Amino acid sequence: MPSLLHSEERVLSTLNADGTRRWLTPKISAGAFWKKRRIVAYFLITLFVVLPWLHADGRQLFFLDIAHGEFTVFGKTFIRTDTLLLALLMITIFVTIFLLTALFGRVWCGWSCPQTVYLEFVFRPIERLFDGKKNKPGPLKLISLLPPGARKAGKWITYALFSFLIANTFLAYFVGTDQLVEWVTSSPARHPFGFGVVVFVTAAMLFDFGFFREQLCIVACPYGRFQSVMLDQHSLIVGYDYNRGEPRGHIKQKKRARTAEPPDASAVPLKVVNQPGGATATAEPVDISSESAPELGDCVDCYNCVKVCPTGIDIRDGLQMECIHCTQCIDACNDVMTKLGRPKGLIRYSTQAALETGKWKMLRPRVILYPLVLLIVLSALTFVLSTKSTFDAVFIRGQGMPFNTLPTGEISNQGRIRITNRTREPREYTVRAEGVDIRTESDTIRIEPGETFSERALVVMPRTFFAGTQGHRVISIEISDDQGEQKIIKYKVVGPVHEKDEQAPPDTNTDAEPGGDG
Secondary structure (H helix, E strand, O other), X not given: OOOOOOXXXXXXXXXXXXXXXXXXXXXXXXXXXXXXHHHHHHHHHHHHHHHHHOEEOOEEOEEEEOOOOEEEEOOEEEEOOOHHHHHHHHHHHHHHHHXXXXXXXXXXXXXXXXXXXXXXXXXHHHHXXXXXXXXXXXXXXXXXXXXXXXXXXXXXXXXXXXXXXHHHHHHHHHHOXXXXXXXXXXXXXXXXXXXXXXHHHHHHHHHHHHHHOOHHHHHHOOHHHHHHHHOOOOXXXXXXXXXXHOOEOOHHHOOEEEOOOOOOHHHOXXXXXXXXXXOOOOXXXXXXOOOOOOOOOOOOOOOHHHHOOOOOOOHHHOOOOOOOOOOHHHHHHHHHHHHXXXXXXXXXXXXXXXXXXXXXXXXXXXXXXXXXXXXXXXXXXXXHHHHOOOEEEEEEEXXXXXXXXXXXXXXXXXXXXXXXXXXXXXXXXXXXXXOOEEEOOOOOEEEOOOOEEEEXXXXXXXXXXXXXXXXXXXXXXXXXXXXXXXXXXXXXXXOOOOEOOOOOOOXXXXXXXOOOEO
């Protein structure tokens, strides 16, 4: 009696029927798309390695300083208080991903994702170097002469070395190249935390690229599961031309032809691309050698498209969550078609609509709406960036009593002034307000580049300042730097109620907030 957990079909492409891991060793089909992907991959690897070492005006050009809450992107620095800017930037990134996916499918996964780039163009070549291809030695004869244990040890040592290099480059984006060089060149005892971070990230990289591999794309990454809402019938995908390829078989081999059952749409997260006319029945096998044999399709059932797939799927079963659009199946199929003298493109970049009906629409609602949203968000981001001051300032009300009466009879409000210098040079700031006295520890506040200054301050005013009011008035606090730039902060001060004085100026703005960010 079969187990209740037994499945007639494979649950995951990397899982055997008994639940064990199915290790994938995909072949390489060095076709036109693979050569283009290799160029893109090497360019991205070079960019990834070089980018953290580029500096402008004494600062790292791309630096995500999480510890200090600063994010420098191509020379523009964002800080913790830039919530609006960061939100607009994140929205821009997400809308761009939606637009690219709607137009070009999972082009990110197959061409630009670091997981794909490093696995397919760094770690799997290392594996083929030491282990060789199936039933064939590696390209270096000296390595192939080593015993299996030595080859395996050499492979994992090389894995560890590249993982260490990738991990250190990755950390350079978050701790800075200067800090990284200090960690690498000095004794681990001087920086145990930094050494622990390097070891942890190296181990994580080694586990991912040496063991977990394509499982990250299939099991952990959510992008494939999102494609059902990001793609539509007219999005570009890698698809098999069912109408042209079926029934499968090869006349020269005198084998029995078989017509594949159209993929079950319920088995994949998206509508299956290869189901012509909604047919669901499976044709009976036909003996090719008989005179009544039907005309065969172009697919010769060689399984090359499956052998080269890095996630182990059969593209002929339709669009699947595991497909990362790496185009290896296209290269493999085109190579077979060329050898047989048949047209290329049995597996090709196409759309679900084009494969089913031969028609394709470029303009559709999401392709129009996404650019409009992106234009609006980019315009808002540009406006906020262009109007952003060189410093941020806020005056925060202090805790405790709303006001105090000094021995001199004056009224004081406690507060705290906080100024952030957003420039790359030291600045000096002064604080003043008309009609009141703002007392800080020093008349001039000096703040280093990128630093935030916070200090207690007293707002002192005569008792008559509140004459004829309900005990509160709004003042304008002016904060200016030594370059002439200034900010005006509206701040509500409180004091005693019902003090009559005809000479006291009227309260003209009692509805303002108690403090603010200019």
